[in-house]
Amino acid sequence: MLAASARRVPRRPLSSSASLTRSTPPRSPAGASRSYALSVVPPKIPKGMILPRHFTGKKAFQYNWYMRILDSSTTSPLIFLYHNDFTSQKLIKLRRDISAASNRSKPSLSSASPAGIPAEPVPEPLLTVIRSGIFGAALRDFPAVENADVMQMTEGVKGALAVLSLPVLDPPQLKAILRTFDRNVPPRKPKTEEELKKALDEKNADPLNPGRRMKKLRQIVDPELKVLGALLDGQILLPERVRSVADMPSLQTLREQLVGLLSSPGTQLAMTLSEASGGRLARTLEGLKKGLEETAGDAPP
Template sequence: MPFSRPQTPHKELKLGYCGLGAMGYIMARNLATRLSHPTVQHPIVVYNRTRARAEKLAKEVGESEIKIANSPEELAIECDIIFTNLADDEVVKMFFEKFASALKDSQNTKNKIFVDMSTVYPSLAGELDNLISSIPHAHLVMAPVFGAPTVAETAQLIVVMAGDYRSKKEVAHLLVPAVGRKVIDLGGNLEKAPTFKLIGNSLLLGSLEVLAESFTLAEKSGIQASQVQNLVKDIMPAPVFENYGNKMVHDLFDGTKGFAIDGGIKDSAHIRKLATDVNCPMPALDVAHQHLITARAVHASKRARGHAVHETLDWSSLVAGARVAAGLDGFDSNKHTNFSVPRLIQLRKDITAAALNHAAPAPSLATSSPSTKEPELPTLTVINTQMLGATLREFDTVDPEIVKGLAEMVHGCLAVVTMPNLNPPQLNTILRVLASSVPPPPPVKTPEQLAQQLRASTDNDIPGRRVKRQRAAPIPELKVIGALIEGRLITAEGVKDVAKLPTLDTLRAQLVGLLSAPGAQLAAVLNEASGGRLARTLEGFKKSLEGDGSKPTDAP
C-alpha cells in the first residue's frame, strides 16, 4: 500500500457502485461482504441498467448489504464515493454527464469522490475530469484493475490509481483488502492510469497471440496442443499462460466466465490507437486484433445458423482466428483431423505418382510424333474452410442448397484437388490414393474386451500414485465431399460415378464405331444377298449408266 491510513472522517461514508458486469458484480459484492471498515455505512448502493442484475446481487448478499438505486442521478446524489465499472468509453462518458448534471441541479455541497475502474482511452480521463472538477468539492480518481473474474472472486486484483492524492488515499484503504491485494500509484496525472492499463493489457493480449499461434502450429504439425501446454507449464509457469492456455486447449470459450471478446476488441483498438499516437509500431498486437475480429465474425455466423455453443465468447477464443487461417475448425478442436504436414507432403507425392499413369502427353497437331511437353498433373491445395461457400456461390449454376449441405460437411482442414482436365481413370486413381492414405479406424471393442482392459489398468494401479490418463491419438479423417466440373457442382456419389467413365479418347472411338457400324453392316448384307448376284446386278447397272453400251444381264 503506497498510502498511509487516512484520517477518520466526521461521518460514515456511503458507497455506491455503478455497473454490474462480469467484473463489477464481483467487486460490488466484495465491497458489500468483505469491507468491514468502521467509517463505511451499509448497505452499499448499486445501480445497473439491467435491474435484474442488481436484484440478483441483492438477493445473493441480502437487502441489509445492498440497496438498489432507481437511477444514476440518485446514486450520485446519495453516495459519498461512487465507483464505476462500465463497458466502453461512450457509456462511461454518458454516465458521468448524468452524474455531473444531477449534482449541479441539486446544488451539491458534500464532498464527492468518483472512482472509474473501467478500461478507457487515456484522453477520456481528461474529459471526465473537466466534468467532475466543475462541481464543487468533487474529485476524480482513475483506478482500472488487473485480473480476471476468478481473481476478483478472491479479492486479489491489482489496482492502478491516478488523481487527487487525498482521494486516492481514501479509496485505496477501501479497496485493499476487500477488492484487491495491491495498489500501484501513478501520481496526479489522470491519464497515466488508463495508459498503464492498456500497456498491461498489451502484454496479456500478446501472450494470448503467442499461445494461439504455437498451439495451431503444433496441431498442423501432428502434435497435440495439450503437449505444448504441458511444455508451457514446465518452462513458463505463469498464471496467464496456464489459465488462458488451458482455455484454448480445451475450447473453454464461455465469455460469461471470463473477459468477453467485445471488451478484448475494444481494448486492442485502444492499444493500437495509443501506439499510433506515440509512433510505436506493435505488429503482434495488430495480428491479435485481426484474430479477435475473425473469431467474433465466425461465431456470429455460427450463431445465426443456430450452431454456436456459447452466447458470448471469451477473448481467449482469438485462437479461432489462428485456427481458421490455418484451415482448422475455429471452436472445436475435436474436429481437427491432425493430418500432419509430413503426411500431407506424402499424399501430394502419391497423387502425382498415381496420376502419371493416366497422363500421357497429348500428340502434336503439327507432327505425328508425341509432344515433348510435360503433362499437366493434379495439384492438392489446403485452403481456408470459410472460403468454400463464398467461392461456390460465385457460380450461377450451383444449387445454393447443395452449397449449404457441403459447407456443413466440412470439419477441420479443407483441401482442393485441381485437375487440368476431366480424366475419369485419373480421377479414379486419385480417389483410391485418398482412400488408402488414412488408416482404417480400430475395431469397436466388445463389452468383454473393455472390461478386460479396465481390469488390466486397475491391476497395475499403485496406491497413492495418480493414474495418468492416456489420450488416444486422433485418427485423421479424409472425406470427399464433392466436385466442381465445368461450373456444375457434383456430390460425392456423383464423383464416384464420374470416375467410372471411360476417357474422352475412348468415348470418341466408341462414337466413331457406332456411327460407321450401319454402313458396314449394309455392305455386308448386300454382299451376302443371293450369293452375290444382287451386288453384281447393281454393278452392271452402274456400268450401263456410265455409257459403256453393255446390257446388264443376269449372271448365271
C-alpha cells in the same frame, strides 16, 4: 557466513494481490483446436457494416486465390476433401501419393499426336488446404454454384477441408486417385460399445502412482480422409456420383465408341453389297427367276 549467504538468496513471495492480478489466463487443453464448418449461408450483418464486404491484407489474398480456384472448375473438376488428424508429414506423403497416382494414369490428351509432335505437358493435381470461412464467402459470391447443393454436400461436416484441383476430367486418373485414398487412408472403423466403455474407464481411473507426474505417452495419430463431393462446370456432384464418373472410360475410348456407332450402318451396307457381288448375286437372281416361273405356272389359264 551462513547468515550472509542467506541474505543473498532472494525470497519468492508466496501470494500477493499483484501476482493474482497478473496471472495468465487458463490455456486450452492439449489437442483442442478450433473447427470450422463450410457454410454458404450469409452471416448476420453487424450494425454499421457496408456491403459488399471487402477483405484486406492476407484475407484478400486468400479470397482472390479461392475465386481463381473456383473459376477453374469450368474446365477442370474440383474434389472437396475432409481431413482430420493429418500432420505436416502425412500431408506431404498424401501429395506424393496423389502425384504418383496421376502419373500412373496420364490423361489421354497428354499423349503424342500421330504426327510425332509431343503434346503440351498436363500439370499435376494440386491439393490446397483451405480456410473454410473465407472459402465459404468465395462460394457465396460465385454465381455458378447453388448454395443448396453446397449445404447438402457439407451437411454435418465440421473440421479441416481441402480442395484437389485436377487439370482435366479424365475418369481413369480420377479412379486411380480415389483408389489411392482408399488404400493409404482407409476409412475408420466405428468403435464398439466395449471399446468405448474401456476408453471411458481408462479416462476416469485413478493414477497408478498418485502424486507423481505421469509419463507422456506418444499419441498414435490415425488420420481420416473423406471425399465430400466435386464441383464441375457449376454442378455439385455427391460422392456416389463422383465414383460413378470415375468408373467411366477415358475420353479417347468414348470417341472411338462414338465413331464406331456412327460408322456401323455404312460398314454393314458395304458388307451386304460385297457379299451380294459376283456368284452370290447370280444365284440370287436365278432363284428369283425360278420363283417367278413357278408363280406363273401355277396361275390358271
